[in-house]
Amino acid sequence: MIDSSISLELTDVGLSRGGRDLIAGLSLSLRGGQLALLMGPNGSGKTSLLRAIAGFAPTTQGRIVFSGGTAPDHTGDAGPTIAYLGHLDGLKKDLTVAENIQFINSLRGISRPVDELIAELGLALAAQRSVRQLSAGQKRRVALAYLSSSSSRLWLLDEPLTNLDRPGRELLGRWLDSHLAGGGIAIVATHRADELRRPGCLLLEL
Amino acid sequence: MSEFLAMGGHGSYVWTAYGITLAILLWNLWSAGAMLRRNLRRAARETAADEPARRPKVSQLEGE
Amino acid sequence: MKLPVWFHRFGSPPWVYGFAGACVPWLLICGVLAIAIGAYWGLAIAPTDAVQGEVYRIIYIHPQTAYIGMMAYTLMGIAAGIGFIWRIKLAHAVAVGAAPIGATFTFGALITGAIWGRPTWGTYWEWGDPRIMFELLLLFLFLGYLALRAAFDDRDKADRVSAILAVVGVVNVPIIHFSVDWWNSLHQTATVMQLDDPAMDPEMLVPFLIMVGGFTLLFYGLLFRRLQAGIVERESGARWLRELVEGAAS
Amino acid sequence: MPLQTFLLVLRRDLKVAFRRISEWSHPLLFFIAVSALFPLALSPERLAMTPGESELFGLQSLGIGVIWMGALLASLMGLDRLFLNDIEDGSLEQLMLGPAPLLSVVYGKLAAHWLVSALPLVILVPLVGLSYRLTPGATAMLALSLLIATPVLTVLVAIGAALTVNLRGATAIIGLLVLPLVSPALIFGARATVLALDAESAAGPLYFNASLAIVAVSLGPVAIAAALRAALE
Numbered sequence: 001m002i003d004s005s006i007s008l009e010l011t012d013v014g015l016s017r018g019g020r021d022l023i024a025g026l027s028l029s030l031r032g033g034q035l036a037l038l039m040g041p042n043g044s045g046k047t048s049l050l051r052a053i054a055g056f057a058p059t060t061q062g063r064i065v066f067s068g069g070t071a072p073d074h075t076g077d078a079g080p081t082i083a084y085l086g087h088l089d090g091l092k093k094d095l096t097v098a099e100n101i102q103f104i105n106s107l108r109g110i111s112r113p114v115d116e117l118i119a120e121l122g123l124a125l126a127a128q129r130s131v132r133q134l135s136a137g138q139k140r141r142v143a144l145a146y147l148s149s150s151s152s153r154l155w156l157l158d159e160p161l162t163n164l165d166r167p168g169r170e171l172l173g174r175w176l177d178s179h180l181a182g183g184g185i186a187i188v189a190t191h192r193a194d195e196l197r198r199p200g201c202l203l204l205e206l
Numbered sequence: 207m208s209e210f211l212a213m214g215g216h217g218s219y220v221w222t223a224y225g226i227t228l229a230i231l232l233w234n235l236w237s238a239g240a241m242l243r244r245n246l247r248r249a250a251r252e253t254a255a256d257e258p259a260r261r262p263k264v265s266q267l268e269g270e
Numbered sequence: 271m272k273l274p275v276w277f278h279r280f281g282s283p284p285w286v287y288g289f290a291g292a293c294v295p296w297l298l299i300c301g302v303l304a305i306a307i308g309a310y311w312g313l314a315i316a317p318t319d320a321v322q323g324e325v326y327r328i329i330y331i332h333p334q335t336a337y338i339g340m341m342a343y344t345l346m347g348i349a350a351g352i353g354f355i356w357r358i359k360l361a362h363a364v365a366v367g368a369a370p371i372g373a374t375f376t377f378g379a380l381i382t383g384a385i386w387g388r389p390t391w392g393t394y395w396e397w398g399d400p401r402i403m404f405e406l407l408l409l410f411l412f413l414g415y416l417a418l419r420a421a422f423d424d425r426d427k428a429d430r431v432s433a434i435l436a437v438v439g440v441v442n443v444p445i446i447h448f449s450v451d452w453w454n455s456l457h458q459t460a461t462v463m464q465l466d467d468p469a470m471d472p473e474m475l476v477p478f479l480i481m482v483g484g485f486t487l488l489f490y491g492l493l494f495r496r497l498q499a500g501i502v503e504r505e506s507g508a509r510w511l512r513e514l515v516e517g518a519a520s
Numbered sequence: 521m522p523l524q525t526f527l528l529v530l531r532r533d534l535k536v537a538f539r540r541i542s543e544w545s546h547p548l549l550f551f552i553a554v555s556a557l558f559p560l561a562l563s564p565e566r567l568a569m570t571p572g573e574s575e576l577f578g579l580q581s582l583g584i585g586v587i588w589m590g591a592l593l594a595s596l597m598g599l600d601r602l603f604l605n606d607i608e609d610g611s612l613e614q615l616m617l618g619p620a621p622l623l624s625v626v627y628g629k630l631a632a633h634w635l636v637s638a639l640p641l642v643i644l645v646p647l648v649g650l651s652y653r654l655t656p657g658a659t660a661m662l663a664l665s666l667l668i669a670t671p672v673l674t675v676l677v678a679i680g681a682a683l684t685v686n687l688r689g690a691t692a693i694i695g696l697l698v699l700p701l702v703s704p705a706l707i708f709g710a711r712a713t714v715l716a717l718d719a720e721s722a723a724g725p726l727y728f729n730a731s732l733a734i735v736a737v738s739l740g741p742v743a744i745a746a747a748l749r750a751a752l753e
Contacts, residue, residue, distance in 0.1 A: 018424050018426075019425070019426075019506065019507075023262060024261060025261050025262075026261075026262045026264075028264060040262075054617065055616075056613065056616070056749075056752050056753065057752075057753040058357070058753070082617055083617070084613065084614075084617055086610060086613065087610075088608075088609060088610025088613070089609065089610055090609065090610035090611045090613060090614040091609060091610075091611065092532065092536055092609065092611055093609060094535075094536050094539040094540055095532070095535060095536065095539070099532075099535065103528065103532050104614065106524075106528055107525060107528055107614075107615070107618045107619070108618060108619070109619065130539075197267065198267075199267060200266070200267060201266075201267050202264060202265070202266055202267075203264070203265045203266070203267060204262055204263075204264055205262060205263045205265075206262050210313075210314065213324040213325070213327070214318065214323045214324040215323070215324075216323060216324045216325035216389055217324075219325050219328070219385050219386070219388060219389055220313075220324060220325060220327050220328060222385055223328045223331060223332070223381070223382040223385045223386065224309070224313075224328075224331060226378060226381050226382065226385075227331045227335060227378050227382060230335070230374050230375065230377070230378040231305070231488065233374065234370075234371055234374055234375075234488075234492050235298070235492070237370070238371075238492045238495035238496050238499070239495060241495075241496060241499040242495055242496075242498050242499040242502065244499075245499045245502040245503045246502055246515060246518070248503075248506070249502050249505075249506055249511055249512075249515050250515045250518075252506050252507065354746070407700040407703055408700075410696065410699060410700040411700045411701075413696060414693070414696045414697040414700070417693050417696055417697075418683060418684065418687075418693055418697065421684065421687040421688070421689065421690075421693060422687070427750065427751075427753065430750040430753070431683050431747060431750050431751070434679075434683060434743050434746050434747050434750065435683055435697060437743070438679055438701070438743050439700075439701070441739070442700075442701050442704075445704050445732070446700060446701075446703055446704055448704075449703065449704035449707045449708065450703070450707070452707075453707045453711070456711070
């Protein structure tokens with residue numbers, strides 16, 4: 001269902017990196033509940049665009065406006081609205097899985113109990129192990145943890161399926177569906193569009 | 207003329223100081239111009255306009 | 271914060287490039303001329319100083335180079351701040367242009383100050399003179415700025431990060447200046463001759479001021495020339511630059 | 521919200537620090553080694569308690585200079601990876617997406633680092649002071665003036681670290697950037713200790729260093745946040 005309370009407007013966005021123009025004249029508008037798949041060869045600017053939308057880097061032209069509505073969410077998680085998952089996992093290797101998830105949850109005001117979340121991620125056995133000892137796939141699951149909460153209204157995922165095994169990809173698929181059903185927006189850069197394809201989603205080829 | 211050069215015994219100090227300052231002035235005069243010439247040459251080489259950024263293609267999948 | 275319209279006209283690279291280009295020859299010629307006259311006047315015509323004898327004639331270059339170094343650093347900090355806050359590439363070009371000039375002049379001030387100290391206090395490195403110590407610290411600030419810039423390969427990032435250093439530096443310069451002066455005032459034995467300008471009678475003052483004027487004109491001439499270089503570097507690929515370069519080539 | 525983020529980051533960094541003892545204990549051991557063993561570099565007869573005509577400086581005033589320089593070098597060593605770790609593992613990005621401004625994250629990290637490395641430094645000073653036979657009064661003043669000066673050292677070196685965060689050969693550049701900026705704190709800190717050595721009141725320099733610390737702690741992190749944002753662009 002389209003939830004028009006939140007929207008992401010890209011008007012004539014241009015991006016350059018190291019003096020070279022990557023993207024020019026990109027205009028796009030997404031409503032709540034919509035998914036956009038970002039495709040294109042390596043170095044075509046997928047990551048730069050996601051990072052520009054997340055606010056890490058300014059656009060060389062045009063404007064990006066994300067007007068996030070209040071989070072209509074039963075758990076009352078106000079919290080920050082943007083979730084960005086890049087190639088890095090964003091975890092402290094010396095802390096355990098539980099400590100990392102607890103940290104991010106309290107940072108983003110997510111009130112979901114940690115052990116329940118760890119169980120859903122299928123990491124119950126590794127909960128007290130330090131992240132350093134986990135496999136790449138397991139680290140990826142820990143990094144995904146805070147996507148389970150509906151407080152982030154805008155998802156910016158940069159090739160989230162890498163390193164994930166089949167159950168992991170299915171878990172992410174379920175969370176993506178509930179995120180979209182809950183009226184969130186998602187932009188996903190991926191090389192495996194077929195797995196993430198949803199009816200009515202936008203295809204954005206750079 | 208020679209006592210002018212001798213500078214009352216301080217000649218070596220005064221002339222070294224002035225010599226160094228002159229050297230710095232000359233280096234600056236030269237290097238400012240050289241920097242501009244170098245950048246202009248580099249700009250001339252890059253006159254072939256960079257390949258224009260591809261305009262992204264936005265399409266919508268069928269279905270609701 | 272909305273900037274006044276005329277400020278944006280300053281912001282248009284081709285206009286600034288042309289304006290700077292027009293000023294450079296005048297500034298350099300007048301500057302060099304003034305320095306030549308001032309130097310000749312100071313060395314040959316001005317009377318000998320009663321206390322220091324002939325070595326005082328370094329006064330016609332040491333304070334000037336030190337003043338240019340200080341002015342360059344302050345200008346660098348302000349231009350870098352403007353460039354960082356409003357993302358104006360031109361302001362970064364000004365800051366980057368001022369740095370090498372300031373560094374070389376500060377180095378000159380350091381050397382001429384030390385040379386001046388030798389006959390006056392019998393040592394090239396007189397801890398008692400706060401200004402030489404401050405020149406050295408200012409030189410390190412410049413070298414730090416240049417070293418930081420050199421470590422970047424992406425020029426836009428180099429501009430933004432070195433701008434932060436320039437602003438932090440320019441905020442700290444007064445504090446450093448005060449601390450060094452205070453530290454030296456402790457060390458100061460009453461008899462040590464200050465490097466201040468001995469009570470300058472008019473015959474000494476005129477060449478001194480001519481030299482100050484000459485150095486200032488020269489500094490702005492050099493700065494505008496380097497500003498042009500910075501504009502060309504940052505505007506690569508711009509249409510006006512291509513026309514300029516093709517125009518020059520044909 | 522910002523205070524909560526500050527405390528969160530502070531607790532997290534302290535937890536990480538206690539898991540990686542080596543990362544912050546090496547600078548402290550280095551400080552002890554450099555300060556205590558420095559006199560080895562001088563031949564014994566040049567080390568009279570009070571400088572005669574042949575001794576250039578007394579043992580005590582040598583000690584004060586060495587300890588101050590040792591403290592500066594130790595903070596240089598401990599801080600260069602302060603932000604690099606968080607950028608390399610991507611956690612700084614996640615913190616920037618958090619509710620609070622980046623400033624409270626920076627304050628959290630600086631506070632954690634200060635507690636873990638600068639404070640022990642101050643506690644170790646009396647130990648090192650012994651090898652220079654500093655009077656108890658001078659040692660106490662040395663510890664106090666270091667305590668007041670370490671925030672300035674930490675903030676300024678952290679600015680250097682943030683500016684050079686992704687650069688090769690960063691540690692060398694940080695030293696060059698920071699030394700001129702740190703000189704006022706060094707001048708007044710050492711001055712306070714020398715005054716205490718002569719059993720005079722060292723209030724003046726201490727007050728000055730205290731005001732320097734306030735300026736550094738309030739303005740410095742703004743520059744650090746700007747530098748980190750520029751590094752992540």
